[in-house]
Amino acid sequence: MDRLKIGIIFGGCSEEHPVSVKSAQEVAKSLDTEMYEPFWIGITKGGAWKLCDGPAEDWENGSCRPAVLSPDRSLPGLLVLEQGRYETISLDLVLPVLHGKLGEDGAMQGLLELSGIPYAGCDVQSSALCMDKSLAYVVASSAGIATPNFWTIPANENIDPDQLTYPVFVKPARSGSSFGVSKVSRKEELQSAVETARRYDSKVLIEEAVVGSEVGCAILGNDLDLITGEVDRIALSHGFFRIHQESDPESGSENSLPIVPADISAASRSLVQETAKAVYRALGCRGLSRVDMFLKDDGTVVLNEVNTLPGLTSYSRYPRMMKAAGLPLAEVIDRIVSLALTGKVR
Numbered sequence: 001m002d003r004l005k006i007g008i009i010f011g012g013c014s015e016e017h018p019v020s021v022k023s024a025q026e027v028a029k030s031l032d033t034e035m036y037e038p039f040w041i042g043i044t045k046g047g048a049w050k051l052c053d054g055p056a057e058d059w060e061n062g063s064c065r066p067a068v069l070s071p072d073r074s075l076p077g078l079l080v081l082e083q084g085r086y087e088t089i090s091l092d093l094v095l096p097v098l099h100g101k102l103g104e105d106g107a108m109q110g111l112l113e114l115s116g117i118p119y120a121g122c123d124v125q126s127s128a129l130c131m132d133k134s135l136a137y138v139v140a141s142s143a144g145i146a147t148p149n150f151w152t153i154p155a156n157e158n159i160d161p162d163q164l165t166y167p168v169f170v171k172p173a174r175s176g177s178s179f180g181v182s183k184v185s186r187k188e189e190l191q192s193a194v195e196t197a198r199r200y201d202s203k204v205l206i207e208e209a210v211v212g213s214e215v216g217c218a219i220l221g222n223d224l225d226l227i228t229g230e231v232d233r234i235a236l237s238h239g240f241f242r243i244h245q246e247s248d249p250e251s252g253s254e255n256s257l258p259i260v261p262a263d264i265s266a267a268s269r270s271l272v273q274e275t276a277k278a279v280y281r282a283l284g285c286r287g288l289s290r291v292d293m294f295l296k297d298d299g300t301v302v303l304n305e306v307n308t309l310p311g312l313t314s315y316s317r318y319p320r321m322m323k324a325a326g327l328p329l330a331e332v333i334d335r336i337v338s339l340a341l342t343g344k345v346r
Helices: 017-030 107-115 124-131 133-142 187-197 266-282 317-324 329-342
Strands: 004-011 036-043 049-052 065-069 078-082 085-089 093-097 150-153 168-172 182-184 204-208 213-222 225-228 232-236 256-259 287-295 301-307
Touching: 004 017, 017 036, 017 093, 017 329, 065 107, 093 107, 093 329, 107 124, 124 133, 124 301, 133 150, 133 204, 133 266, 133 301, 168 187, 182 187, 187 204, 213 266, 213 317, 213 329, 225 266, 232 317, 266 287, 266 301, 287 317, 287 329, 317 329
Parallel strands: 004 036, 004 093
Antiparallel strands: 036 049, 049 065, 065 078, 078 085, 150 204, 168 182, 168 204, 213 225, 213 232, 213 287, 232 256, 287 301
C-alpha cells in the first residue's frame, strides 16, 4: 500500500517559532514512516518557506529548497523550486505544527482551504475565534460557559485604571503561550503592562484574576465524537503560570509543576472534561485542541483559553494528558490524520 504523503509545516514567523520546531521534532520521532511519507516544510522567522530534510535545530542550514503550497486547486500540492523550475509534489494531507500568529489564527488554515488539500486541526473560523481570547469569551459565555470578567483596549486607546478591581491580568488578545502577559496588582502598574502586551498585539485584553486551580483538558475529535485526555493541574509555588518562558523548559519550570492526572475529585474531573467538550463544540473546534480552565474552590469551572494547535514538545501538556489516558503521540497523530481525511476518529 502506498504511503500517505503528508506535508508537515513547522517554524513560522511568530514568537513561538522555537516551540514549533521542538513540536515538529517530537512528531518526527513518533511518525510511522511505514504509513506516512513526510515532506518537512520549514518556515523561517522571516517568512521564507523551505522543503528540508527534517526539523533539526539547524534545519535552515541543511539541504533545503524553496517551496510553497499552491493556492491554485488546478495545480494542487507543493511547488518546489529546482534549478530555476518548479516541481509539483502532490500531498494527501497537511499537518500544521505551528503555534501563534500566522499558524494558529486562521491565516494558514485559509491558505490550506484555497489549496484544497485536507489538513489537520481547526478550520479558519474556529482558529481565528479561539486565537482572539475576547471573542472566544463572548461565544463561550453565550453558550452558558463561565468566563472571567474582561475588558478590551483597542489600538491607540486607554482604559481608566480606577474602573478596575485588582489584581487583573493584562494580555495580548491574540497571541500564544504567555508572551506579553502581566499580573497587575496596583493601578500604577497598569500602563506598563498594557505597553508590554502591545509588543505582541495592538488589541489588549484585561481580565479579572480568577481564584482557583489552573486545569487543562486535551481533546481529540469532531462534533459529538470526542476523546479527552486525563485532566491536568498546574501546581504553582509562586507567581503565575508562564509557559515557554523558561531558558531550559525541558528541565522543568522554576515555579510550576504539571500534575497528571490532576489531584482533584472524580466529580471535578468529570465536570472539567464536560466543560472542555462544551467549549470545544461552542467554538467550532475540530481535530484537536487543549482547553485551559480554572477550577474554583466552590467547584465552578471557568474558561481560561483554547489552544487550537497545542504544543507537542516533550514537555507540553497536550501529549502528556493524552499519554496518561493511554494514547501515545504516535497514536494521536494517526487519529488526527484519520479525522482530517474522513471526519471520524479511527
